[in-house]
Amino acid sequence: MSKPEIVCWSCDVSLSLSEREESDGLCPHCSVEIDLDEYLVESLTARAADKARIAELEDIISELIAGTGTSPGADRKYGRARAALAQQGKEGET
Incomplete structure (x- = not known):
C-alpha cells in the first residue's frame, strides 16, 4: 500500500502526511498551514x-x-x- 499523500493548496506540490507532521502541520515546501x-x-x-x-x-x-x-x-x-x-x-x- 502506498503512503497517503496530499497536495498543498498553495504551492501544488505533493507531500506525505509524515512530511507534514515533521513540519509541524506546515507544507515543507512553502510553509503554509495544511488543514x-x-x-x-x-x-x-x-x-x-x-x-x-x-x-x-x-x-x-x-x-x-x-x-x-x-x-x-x-x-x-x-x-x-x-x-x-x-x-x-x-x-x-x-
Whole structure:
C-alpha cells in the first residue's frame, strides 16, 4: 500500500502526511498551514460517490444476469459494467 499523500493548496506540490507532521502541520515546501479536515471531507465525499457508482454498476450487472437487460448490446453493457466495476475497485484500493 502506498503512503497517503496530499497536495498543498498553495504551492501544488505533493507531500506525505509524515512530511507534514515533521513540519509541524506546515507544507515543507512553502510553509503554509495544511488543514487535514478539508482533505478528509474531500476524501469522504469521493468515497461516497464511488460507493454509489459501485451500487449502480452492481444493479446493472444483476439486471443483465437476470435477463431483464437483454436489449441489443446487452453483452457489451455487461462487459462495460464489469470493467467499470473492476476499475472502481482498483481505484478504491489506492
